[in-house]
Amino acid sequence: MARTPSDLRDLKAVVTGGSRGIGRAIAEALARAGAQVIISSTNSTNLTEAERALQAAGLHVTGIRCDVANRSEVEALASAAVERMGRIDLWVNNAGISGPFEGWDGSISGSTTPASQGHSAMHWTYRPMPGNR
């Protein structure tokens, strides 16, 4: 049966930059619709505060620290999310960063324009998803 926007039971989601602002609002909306959500950000204290506040509201939200500018941390976040939730159905690339990034391999574009730097960050967060290359 197709899901409606107000019924996201069984949806497993990751929201980067989910400790405050737009990311936290997205995470809360998804969780209120029934999703299990993992939020991430760089500041562990803020992340824990957000996690506790959302859990106190009865929402299934947990935090994992991750700096999306760091490729290995993004890959570790994806692995930890799959371990914790069983799978990832939705990945929200909310946390914005600007490059150039250490480890950029140019596999999407050979240039280093701001647009390709953005693609690089997207690539890092796309590739860890199960089934993606």
Ligand SMILES: NC(=O)c1ccc[n+]([C@@H]2O[C@H](COP(=O)([O-])OP(=O)(O)OC[C@H]3O[C@@H](n4cnc5c(N)ncnc54)[C@H](OP(=O)(O)O)[C@@H]3O)[C@@H](O)[C@H]2O)c1
């Ligand atoms: N608000 C706007 O009008 C607007 C307009 C256009 C685009 N945007 C973009 O939309 C996104 C969210 O905006 P916002 O206003 O909600 O921002 P915000 O209130 O500053 O929140 C940013 C969130 O991202 C986290 N974050 C920052 N750097 C990170 C990193 N390197 N890795 C992982 N998490 C990181 C922050 O937590 P930590 O500090 O703990 O890491 C926080 O949870 C940003 O990418 C922003 O550039 C916003």
